[in-house]
Amino acid sequence: MKLEEYKVYFSFPDARILWWRFSNTKGPVKVDVYRSQSPEELEKIAENVEEPFYYDMVPVSDRFVNFYYKIVAKDDISQVESEPTLLPFPPHPIAKSVVKMERHYLEKFIKRRANYYIRKRYGERCIYCWDEIKMRTVKENCENCYGTGFVGGYYKPIGIYIQIMPLVRASVLSPIGETKPDETQAWMSNFPLATPGDLIVEVDLGYRWRVVASTPFVFQGYITRQDLRLSLIDVDAIEYKLDRRTEP
Numbered sequence: 001m002k003l004e005e006y007k008v009y010f011s012f013p014d015a016r017i018l019w020w021r022f023s024n025t026k027g028p029v030k031v032d033v034y035r036s037q038s039p040e041e042l043e044k045i046a047e048n049v050e051e052p053f054y055y056d057m058v059p060v061s062d063r064f065v066n067f068y069y070k071i072v073a074k075d076d077i078s079q080v081e082s083e084p085t086l087l088p089f090p091p092h093p094i095a096k097s098v099v100k101m102e103r104h105y106l107e108k109f110i111k112r113r114a115n116y117y118i119r120k121r122y123g124e125r126c127i128y129c130w131d132e133i134k135m136r137t138v139k140e141n142c143e144n145c146y147g148t149g150f151v152g153g154y155y156k157p158i159g160i161y162i163q164i165m166p167l168v169r170a171s172v173l174s175p176i177g178e179t180k181p182d183e184t185q186a187w188m189s190n191f192p193l194a195t196p197g198d199l200i201v202e203v204d205l206g207y208r209w210r211v212v213a214s215t216p217f218v219f220q221g222y223i224t225r226q227d228l229r230l231s232l233i234d235v236d237a238i239e240y241k242l243d244r245r246t247e248p
Contacts, residue, residue: 001022001023001024001075001077001079002022002023003020003021003022003073003080003082004021004022005019005020006018006020006021006082007019007020007085008069008085008086009222010096015056015057015191017056017193018053018056018069018071019052019193020052020073020082021122022075022080023122026075026076026078027076027123028050028075028076028151029050029073029074029075029123030047030048030049030050031049031050031073031074032044032046032047032048032071032072032073033045033047033054033056033069033070033071034071035067035070036067036068036084037066037067037068039068039084039086042069042070042084050123051118051156052118052121052155053118053193054071055191056069066086067086068085068086069084069085069086070082070083070084092220092222094219095222098219098225099189099190099222099224099225102189102224102225103189106161106163106188110162110163111161112161112162112163112164112202113159113161113202113204114159114161114162114200114202114203115158115159116158116159116188116198116200117155117198117199118154118155118192118198119153119154119197119199120148120150120151120152120153120154121148121150123151124150124151125150125151126145126149126150127144128142128145129142129144129149130145136149137149140238141238142238146238146239146241146242147238154198154199157201158191158192160189160192161188161189162186162200163187163188164184164185164186164202164230165184165185165186166184167182167184167232168184182231183212183229183230183231183232184229185227185228185229186209187225187226187227187228188226189226190216190223190224193214193216193223194214194228195211195214196212196213196214197210198211199211199239199242201242206240208232208233208237208239208242209231209232210230210239211228211229212229212230212231213228213229214226214227214229215227215228
């Protein structure tokens, strides 16, 4: 198992988000999280985390108080750990105010509720459709992994508010016939971090959208919002069998 990416960043109001990504895993991955104001004396604050992130709501009255974080991950055959990681600098007050205002705008004025499903990119392989020789899925509409190749397909949904622009009413003539564009623009706050392949399920309308691209807006190293390009998923797709368990 290899730790490909590991970052610590702030979210509103004073939460710290740990975000990680692994490769070459064997079986499910579980992560222990450690925290301290000293890189030499870290204490365990969470264990057996299966999601690819951890949301630390430690109360801090002084914005210049920082914490070191370390993660220790285990799969079926190996273990890896990160170096104690410190945020490069405290969050800028203006950036935090921007995040607060944009979240307020989404929640109180846009009011478009959705569940954000982070796609599984490592862990236990699907026993029904994953071919170890071809190293790909060989079955369509698998209800065990939803086409991802990993058991469950997606992590537990995260409730969010989002602004999704209407689809453009147009048609395109191609050699195979007339097609209609199914992509649009959207934006959301800075949590969770959006990655192409993730899934967004609208709570009230039930539409399923796939994240095609994500562009974070950064102010002095602080992520304030994310602009997305989304693709509407066909109603016959297996993703429509995902439930709508979480609301923001």
